[in-house]
Amino acid sequence: MNLVLVFLLSGIIACSRAKSAYKPTPRLLLVSFDGFRADYLKTYNLPYLQDFIKEGVLVEHVTNAFITKTFPNHYSIVTGLYEEAHGIVANAMFDAATKKNFSQFNDVDPFWWDEAIPIWVTNQWQENRTSAAAMWPGTDVSIHNTTPHFFMKYNRSVSFSKRLENIIRWLNSSDPLVTFATLYWEEPDASGHQYGPEDTKNMSNVLQEVDKLVGHLVKSLKVSELWDKINVIITSDHGMAQCSQERLIKLDTCVEPWSYRLIDKSPVAAILPYNETYVYDKLKTCNPNMKVYRKEDIPDRYHYHHNERIQPIILVADEGWTIVQNETLPKLGDHGYDNAFPSMHPFLAAHGPAFRRGYKRKTMNTVDIYPMMCHILGLTPQPNNGTLTNAKCLLVDQWCINIPEAIGIVIGALMVLTTLTCLIIIMKNRTPSLRPFSRLQLQEDDDDPLIG
Numbered sequence: 156m157n158l159v160l161v162f163l164l165s166g167i168i169a170c171s172r173a174k175s176a177y178k179p180t181p182r183l184l185l186v187s188f189d190g191f192r193a194d195y196l197k198t199y200n201l202p203y204l205q206d207f208i209k210e211g212v213l214v215e216h217v218t219n220a221f222i223t224k225t226f227p228n229h230y231s232i233v234t235g236l237y238e239e240a241h242g243i244v245a246n247a248m249f250d251a252a253t254k255k256n257f258s259q260f261n262d263v264d265p266f267w268w269d270e271a272i273p274i275w276v277t278n279q280w281q282e283n284r285t286s287a288a289a290m291w292p293g294t295d296v297s298i299h300n301t302t303p304h305f306f307m308k309y310n311r312s313v314s315f316s317k318r319l320e321n322i323i324r325w326l327n328s329s330d331p332l333v334t335f336a337t338l339y340w341e342e343p344d345a346s347g348h349q350y351g352p353e354d355t356k357n358m359s360n361v362l363q364e365v366d367k368l369v370g371h372l373v374k375s376l377k378v379s380e381l382w383d384k385i386n387v388i389i390t391s392d393h394g395m396a397q398c399s400q401e402r403l404i405k406l407d408t409c410v411e412p413w414s415y416r417l418i419d420k421s422p423v424a425a426i427l428p429y430n431e432t433y434v435y436d437k438l439k440t441c442n443p444n445m446k447v448y449r450k451e452d453i454p455d456r457y458h459y460h461h462n463e464r465i466q467p468i469i470l471v472a473d474e475g476w477t478i479v480q481n482e483t484l485p486k487l488g489d490h491g492y493d494n495a496f497p498s499m500h501p502f503l504a505a506h507g508p509a510f511r512r513g514y515k516r517k518t519m520n521t522v523d524i525y526p527m528m529c530h531i532l533g534l535t536p537q538p539n540n541g542t543l544t545n546a547k548c549l550l551v552d553q554w555c556i557n558i559p560e561a562i563g564i565v566i567g568a569l570m571v572l573t574t575l576t577c578l579i580i581i582m583k584n585r586t587p588s589l590r591p592f593s594r595l596q597l598q599e600d601d602d603d604p605l606i607g
C-alpha cells in the first residue's frame with residue numbers, strides 16, 4: 156500500500172518536473188511595416204494579415220507618440236519612452252551644444268541614441284541572450300557600445316525577402332539562440348507619401364504587396380517550424396494623411412528665411428530663430444491652419460518639451476496641411492501631425508504562445524508595447540512611460556478585466572445578492588407568520604366542539 160503511494164507521488168513529482176523543465180525560452184519577433192495606417196485594415200482586403208489576426212490578437216488603433224514620425228516612434232516602440240525622454244525627437248535634429256546634425260542619412264552617431272536603452276540591448280545585457288535585427292531604425296548603431304549580435308547595415312535597396320531570409324536563418328539557429336528579433340519594411344509609407352492615402356487604387360496595389368509579404372513571413376516561420384514557438388508582433392510607427400497643393404503654408408510670406416534655421420520640416424517644423432521674439436511675433440499670426448508654440452508652451456499632452464533637441468519654436472500644421480518656405484507641395488501624403496488624429500495611428504497584431512487567440516481591443520499606446528515585450532521575454536524593463544495594464548488582455552498569462560465587463564460583473568453580483576437577500580427576508584417573514592397562524596388554527600381546531 157505504502158509502496159503504491161510512493162510510486163504515485165514520485166510519478167506526480169517527475170511529471171511536474173518534466174513539465175516545468177520543458178518550459179521553452181520565450182522568443183519574440185517584432186515586425187514594422189512603416190506608415191501602415193490603422194484603417195487600411197478595414198478599407199482594404201488583406202487576407203494574409205486577417206488570417207494572422209484570426210489566430211491571434213488585434214489592437215485596432217495604437218496611439219503613437221508626438222511627433223508622429225518614423226525614427227521617433229520606432230524608438231518609442233522599443234524603449235517605452237516618449238520622444239522627449241528617449242531623445243530621438245525628430246527625423247532631422249540639431250544639437251546646439253555639440254553642433255551635431257542628425258538625419259536619416261546621418262544617423263549612426265551613438266550620441267543621438269544613448270539617452271535610452273532599447274530592448275535589444277537590454278535583452279543581451281540582462282539575460283545574456285542574443286538579439287537580431289533586419290534594419291529597424293537604430294539597430295545598426297552601437298548604442299551603449301552594443302549592437303544586436305546579428306544585424307544588417309541599413310540599405311533601403313535590400314529586398315524584404317533578403318531581410319526575412321536573414322531573420323529566419325538567425326532565428327533557426329540554436330547557437331546562439333536568438334530570443335529577440337526585429338524586421339523593418341519601408342512600405343506602405345513610401346507609397347503613402349507618393350500617392351496620398353486617398354489614391355485608393357495605387358494604395359490598394361501596394362497594400363496587396365505588403366499583405367503578400369505577411370503571407371511570406373508566416374509561411375517561412377511555418378516551414379522552419381518556428382510558427383507555434385515564436386511570438387510575432389506586427390505593428391507600425393504611424394499612419395498617413397492626404398495633403399494638397401490647396402493646403403500649403405508658406406513661411407516666406409511671413410518671415411524672412413535668413414532670420415532662422417529650419418531644422419525639421421513639415422508638418423511639425425522645428426525652428427531655430429536667430430532672434431526668438433522677432434521670429435515668433437512674425438510667425439504667430441502667419442496662418443490659421445498652423446499652431447505656433449514657443450517650446451515652453453507646447454501642450455503637456457504631447458510630452459514634447461523636456462529635451463535640449465526640441466527647438467525654441469515649433470510649428471504644428473493642421474491635419475493635411477503642409478508647411479514650406481517657398482516651395483510647391485513636396486508630397487501627396489504625410490504624417491507627423493497631432494497624435495490625437497486617428498489618421499496618424501497604426502494598428503498592432505500579435506500571434507504566438509504568449510498571446511490570446513481571437514481577441515480584439517480598441518486601443519493601446521505605443522509606449523505600452525515595450526513593457527508588454529519585456530514581460531513576454533522575462534526582462535526587467537528600463538524606466539519607461541508605458542504600462543502593462545493596457546496589454547494584459549492580450550496576454551494568456553494575465554488576469555484581464557476590462558472596465559465595462561467589470562462593471563457588468565459587479566452589477567450582476569449585486570443583483571444576485573439583492574435577490575437572495577429579498578428571498579431570505581420573505582422566507583423569514585413567512586416562517587414566523589405561519590407558526591402563529593398554525594397555532595391559531597390548532598387552537599381553533601381544539602376549540603371546535605363540532606369536530607371532536
Ligand SMILES: *[C@@H]1O[C@H](CO)[C@@H](O)[C@H](O)[C@H]1NC(C)=O
Pocket residue numbers: 253254255256
Ligand atoms: C550642422 O549643420 C549646420 C547647418 O548646415 C552646420 O553649420 C554645422 O556645421 C553642422 N554641424 C556639423 C557638426 O557638421
Ligand SMILES: *[C@@H]1O[C@H](CO)[C@@H](O)[C@H](O)[C@H]1NC(C)=O
Pocket residue numbers: 283331
Ligand atoms: C554570456 O554568453 C557568452 C557566450 O554567448 C559567454 O561567453 C559569457 O560568459 C556569458 N556571460 C554571462 C554573464 O553569463
Ligand SMILES: *[C@@H]1O[C@H](CO)[C@@H](O)[C@H](O)[C@H]1NC(C)=O
Pocket residue numbers: 310311312313314
Ligand atoms: C544596397 O543594396 C543593394 C542591393 O542589394 C546593393 O546593390 C548596394 O550595393 C547596397 N549599397 C550599399 C551602400 O551597400
Ligand SMILES: *[C@@H]1O[C@H](CO)[C@@H](O)[C@H](O)[C@H]1NC(C)=O
Pocket residue numbers: 350356357
Ligand atoms: C498610380 O499613380 C500613377 C501616378 O503616379 C498613375 O499614373 C497611375 O495611373 C496610378 N495607378 C492606379 C492603378 O491608380
Ligand SMILES: *[C@@H]1O[C@H](CO)[C@@H](O)[C@H](O)[C@H]1NC(C)=O
Pocket residue numbers: 323324327328378379
Ligand atoms: C533550421 O535548422 C534545422 C537544423 O537545426 C534545419 O534542418 C532546417 O533546414 C533549418 N530550416 C531553415 C528554414 O533554415
Ligand SMILES: *[C@@H]1O[C@H](CO)[C@@H](O)[C@H](O)[C@H]1NC(C)=O
Pocket residue numbers: 430431432433
Ligand atoms: C529681437 O527682436 C526684437 C523684436 O523684433 C527687437 O526688439 C530686439 O532688439 C531684437 N534683439 C536683438 C538682440 O537683435
Ligand SMILES: *[C@@H]1O[C@H](CO)[C@@H](O)[C@H](O)[C@H]1NC(C)=O
Pocket residue numbers: 412481482
Ligand atoms: C525660394 O527661396 C530661395 C531662397 O530662399 C530662392 O532662391 C528661390 O528662387 C525661391 N523660389 C521661389 C519659387 O520663389
Ligand SMILES: *[C@@H]1O[C@H](CO)[C@@H](O)[C@H](O)[C@H]1NC(C)=O
Pocket residue numbers: 236237240458538539540
Ligand atoms: C517617462 O519616463 C521617464 C523615465 O522613467 C521619466 O524620466 C519621465 O519623467 C517620464 N515622463 C512622464 C511624462 O511621465
Ligand SMILES: [Zn+2]
Pocket residue numbers: 190225344345348490
Ligand atoms: Zn514617412
